[in-house]
Every structure is written in structure tokens, then in C-alpha cells.
Amino acid sequence: MAQVHHVLNIALDPLKPVPEICAVIKAIVPYHPDQEEAILIGVQEALQGRLNQIRKGAAADGE
Numbered sequence: 001m002a003q004v005h006h007v008l009n010i011a012l013d014p015l016k017p018v019p020e021i022c023a024v025i026k027a028i029v030p031y032h033p034d035q036e037e038a039i040l041i042g043v044q045e046a047l048q049g050r051l052n053q054i055r056k057g058a059a060a061d062g063e
Helices: 017-031 033-062
Strands: none
Touching: 017 033
16 A cells, blocks of 8 residues: 655754744645644744743843
8 A cells, every 4th residue: 555655854044043933834834734833833832932931031030
């Protein structure tokens, strides 16, 4: 029986994090055309969670 694997192999330049991360998002979204909004909202929530952690750490350091 045929085995089909959908895999993205991605090499990133860590010196250009923002455009590289954006490129990964653009590469993944076409595999889920009806879920683009849900994917972007999930990424947004993850980013907001991390920003909150960073801000809490900065606030604790400033106390």
C-alpha cells in the first residue's frame, strides 16, 4: 500500500527571525485553507502568552 507523507522540511536563518517565522506560517497555511483564521488566532494567542510571560518577568525584575 502506498504511504504518503506531507512533510515540510524547513531551514531557518536565526539571524532573521521575524521574516523566517512569517515564511513558515505562509508555508503551512496552504495545507489548511479552511483553517487559516484559526491557525493565525492560535499563533496570536501563543505570542500573547509569551509576551505576558516576558512582561511579568520584567515587572518582577523591576520590583
